[in-house]
Amino acid sequence: MRKAHHQNDMAVMQAYEFTKGSEAYKSEAACVAELMKLYQKKVEEIEKR
Structure with missing residues (x-):
């Protein structure tokens, strides 16, 4: 579940072009x-x- 949550967070970051x-x-x-x-x-x- 944590892995899926992290993957979702990363997808949101990418979609909104939030950089590291x-x-x-x-x-x-x-x-x-x-x-x-x-x-x-x-x-x-x-x-x-």
Whole structure:
């Protein structure tokens, strides 16, 4: 199960182009924070339409 979770984490990192040097790689919490920033940016773009 841990291996599958890790593989999923790596797939998400790759999909969002988070590199090993990025903030998102530091911890799961940092990754979630970066994903939430992207989400908020997208919501703001949609609301401007």
